[in-house]
Amino acid sequence: MRMWHIILTRWKLILSNRWQFVFMLILPLVVFWTAEQLLKQGSDELKVPVIMVNEENDETVQTIIERVKQNKTLRVMEHSKTTALEMLERNQAEAAVLFTKNLAEQLKQGKIKNVIHLYEAPNAISTGLIEEFVASEVIRLASNGKAATYLDEEFNGDKLYEYAWKYTDQQWEPQPLMTVSYELDGQSVAAEKQSSDGSTLLFGLLSIYILLINFYLQDWVLTERRSGIASRTRMLGVSKLTRYISNLVGTSFLLLLTLLPVSLYLLIGFTDFFQKGWMIAGYLFACIGISFFIANLFTEKMFYHLTAVAFTIVTGILGGSFIKLEEFSGRLMLAAEYTPQHWLLSGLISSDSGTNLYILFFIGLGLIIFGLGIGVVRHDRN
Known part of the structure; x- marks a missing residue:
């Protein structure tokens, strides 16, 4: 019951600014629709x-x-x-x-x-x-x-x-x-051709947006610690673990809700709709774990947000969100495998994305566990 109350409280806090929530729902659709139109126009000029x-x-x-x-x-x-x-x-x-x-x-x-x-x-x-x-x-x-x-x-x-x-x-x-149909490093050539009409870049931009919005909504970890909410809830008999899990579940649900419209927009028209949908869900889970873990390492919001932006840009570049650097060097290919974006984007064009989905799931699960461990062990200060 206490967990459900904390989840509802987290929803109320996020939805207290209704325009912000509407903005989070509509802005991605507008941005990705505009980007798609620009890509189509550019591709026509290149014909x-x-x-x-x-x-x-x-x-x-x-x-x-x-x-x-x-x-x-x-x-x-x-x-x-x-x-x-x-x-x-x-x-x-x-x-x-x-x-x-x-x-x-x-x-x-x-x-x-x-x-x-x-x-x-x-x-x-x-x-x-x-x-x-x-x-x-x-x-x-x-x-x-x-x-x-x-x-x-x-x-x-x-x-x-x-x-x-x-x-x-x-x-x-x-x-x-x-x-002749063949696969190269697990990537289906047919699937790659299907995604070569600009959708690859759109999914790359989506990977950046998902990670950034996760970092933005996970700053409740620092807010509660700095405001003293964490200490007060413990005095009311709510354990640290219950508070962390409840807030995490509440934030994750709203993240899924805000990402649903833009994800459906990008996935409509693909024959492997559900496969790609599961890949995006797996990537979202991995990003939840990454942002939650990193949030538990900081006490100052400014340093947290700077780290979040830097982490997103670096991993986005290495992971192929903008351009596939892995095609230029074996070392870059190795570096790309340490980024969540790589496993999302390669899974989206793969005929068998099961391995990519498992990797993203275990990244998210592992970092959530580490984040919970850090949050429960560290001392909450007013």
Whole structure:
């Protein structure tokens, strides 16, 4: 009963400033939404501009254009041949792609030689990449056509060509046949590609925010010690351990509540929604332990907050919240493994994040136990 009373008191103290709590709920959503929009805008500007020409309004050419548009590396525009060549002269695009006449008939026979004509801009540097992307779609249609034509000629069935073509085309989805999936250091390449559209940086920023908000809300440890609350509650028959655990539970619940909206916003759209959700929960638990442990080492709020900011920045840099330094050096990789951010971010792109989750859980549990030990043993002063 005493524990529940202390938890309610902790909630009342934190929620006494309602605007602060609302601010903690809404501000992260606004910040991360803005960051996501800026990343999308920046990624669009970094896309390679390419012009596709379909002057004959050929259905097969249009199919190729629509599929190339799905490539996140290219920014596809459609213009006439004359306009395309003028834009290339002004370096407004990397290249212009023209298709030979009667493209459908040639692809139906599986012929792909000289069906693409590529015009380059004077300062073009990415034409090889463009040609590869367009050629891959041409080869896809050519292989479909050749297979369907063979079966149609061999068996001469009713609507066999259309059936065979559709069946062959389906073999390219979601990935082409013979695609090799592999993992590097436990990180799934497919998962890494899924997170390469800016979400990795957003999760990195989230890791910084979670740690900072934990340090901010865990300063009750110093406040109670300096104000004499710790001594007075002991006189009322409440043990140090009960007080610490109750305040910790109350603060942790509100931390989870404030982080829920922004976490859901970032996780919506991922196929491994629950796996990533558990990783964020594990990281939150680790941050609770870290902030609680460090709070019990200090008596002055100023030094505590300075240490909190310095710790967050250093571990964020080493752990890959901003950029993956671990890719540049083996020593940096070793240093990254001592940061909670590393285990969160690597777990978010891993096909099997169980180990990362266990590590974060034991980091949090171990430091909470150490923090409780320090808090119970040390002398509370008014």
